[in-house]
Amino acid sequence: MSSLPNIATVIGSGTMGPGIAATLARAGATVRLYDISDEAIARAEAAYGVVTGVLEAVGSPMVPGGSVSFGTDLDEALAGTGLIIEAVPEKLELKQKVFADIEARVGDDVIIATNTSGIPITTMAESMTLPGRLIGMHWSNPPHLIPMIEIIPGKATDLALVDKLAEIVKSFNYVPVIEKEIPGFVENRVLYAILRECMALLEEGIVTPEGLDACVKWGIGYKLSVVGPTRLLDMAGLDIYQAVSGYLNKELDVSTDTPQFIKDKIAAGQLGFKTGGGMYEYGEGDVDAKRKEIITGLIAARKTLSSIPNV
Ligand SMILES: NC(=O)c1ccc[n+]([C@@H]2O[C@H](COP(=O)([O-])OP(=O)(O)OC[C@H]3O[C@@H](n4cnc5c(N)ncnc54)[C@H](O)[C@@H]3O)[C@@H](O)[C@H]2O)c1
Numbered sequence: 001m002s003s004l005p006n007i008a009t010v011i012g013s014g015t016m017g018p019g020i021a022a023t024l025a026r027a028g029a030t031v032r033l034y035d036i037s038d039e040a041i042a043r044a045e046a047a048y049g050v051v052t053g054v055l056e057a058v059g060s061p062m063v064p065g066g067s068v069s070f071g072t073d074l075d076e077a078l079a080g081t082g083l084i085i086e087a088v089p090e091k092l093e094l095k096q097k098v099f100a101d102i103e104a105r106v107g108d109d110v111i112i113a114t115n116t117s118g119i120p121i122t123t124m125a126e127s128m129t130l131p132g133r134l135i136g137m138h139w140s141n142p143p144h145l146i147p148m149i150e151i152i153p154g155k156a157t158d159l160a161l162v163d164k165l166a167e168i169v170k171s172f173n174y175v176p177v178i179e180k181e182i183p184g185f186v187e188n189r190v191l192y193a194i195l196r197e198c199m200a201l202l203e204e205g206i207v208t209p210e211g212l213d214a215c216v217k218w219g220i221g222y223k224l225s226v227v228g229p230t231r232l233l234d235m236a237g238l239d240i241y242q243a244v245s246g247y248l249n250k251e252l253d254v255s256t257d258t259p260q261f262i263k264d265k266i267a268a269g270q271l272g273f274k275t276g277g278g279m280y281e282y283g284e285g286d287v288d289a290k291r292k293e294i295i296t297g298l299i300a301a302r303k304t305l306s307s308i309p310n311v
């Protein structure tokens with residue numbers, strides 16, 4: 001019998017919610033996707049066919065009986081649910097308000113998982129009636145394509161939930177990575193270390209955005225998609241790592257704030273795909289075309305990576 005609850009609820013239907021909902025439905029769950037915004041729900045409904053097409057394309061096994069329903073009624077979304085995944089914007093107070101609204105409506109045994117990118121679970125759980133039921137379940141974007149989920153218990157989390165959630169994650173053929181709590185968790189600590197250096201290199205004019213993307217894609221992304229950073233050190237030689245890190249680590253960017261040129265772009269309304277401009281400019285139809293290229297590339301890469309051994 002699958003460990004995935006029969007009914008699951010996803011709270012927040014923005015970038016992450018719809019892909020999470022579709023993945024759980026594909027694994028056989030009756031999923032309720034909830035948002036406060038009618039537009040967000042309408043967008044998710046309109047895009048649902050594309051998302052399920054992607055799951056089909058990567059050969060994600062389909063357990064019959066799964067479905068997604070879309071709505072803005074929280075009581076309906078939570079009725080009979082066994083697993084709630086919160087995916088609302090990354091704001092502590094908002095998430096805590098959502099947990100309070102949920103706790104007022106569900107039984108004590110319902111698991112509440114949060115897709116926070118890195119706010120400590122312990123902090124988020126402080127306002128909860130039953131803090132032991134909150135656990136970090138960090139999906140990577142796009143969630144219906146990246147088959148790995150970080151699982152992070154907070155200080156108050158009931159430890160039985162860790163194994164339970166890991167079994168749920170395995171039930172839809174994703175890899176659970178269980179971690180100790182630390183701000184940003186593991187994936188975003190590594191990603192943001194890379195992004196900090198990348199943004200500093202751009203700000204200093206050391207390389208163009210196109211050059212940076214090519215260098216990181218081939219020099220780092222391609223290799224790390226096959227070997228992982230730990231094995232990479234064996235491949236390079238620990239002596240080489242010592243020699244290079246000895247002079248290079250002290251040169252790397254250590255700034256603690258978001259770079260000014262990114263703040264300026266945000267102030268000018270340049271947020272990326274969602275506003276039609278960000279690090280690059282996009283003309284009519286360019287965003288849709290880029291999204292398609294990215295999804296096509298991720299499907300092809302996932303098929304290839306799934307067919308070779310873990311190194
Ligand atoms: N975008 C990413 O790449 C990514 C990856 C992994 C994790 N995350 C994390 O997942 C969470 C969601 O991120 P996102 O990118 O999908 O955000 P988003 O801004 O794209 O979507 C959030 C959705 O939540 C809805 N919402 C706001 N308040 C709500 C409420 N009270 N109840 C229900 N819905 C509400 C909004 O209407 C919106 O549709 C964040 O914590 C984020 O850090 C994001």
Ligand SMILES: Cc1ncc(C=O)c(C(=O)O)c1O
Pocket residue numbers: 116117139140141142188
């Ligand atoms: C820039 C960025 N920030 C956060 C996350 C996830 O929490 C992602 C991602 O999953 O890709 C990201 O790209």
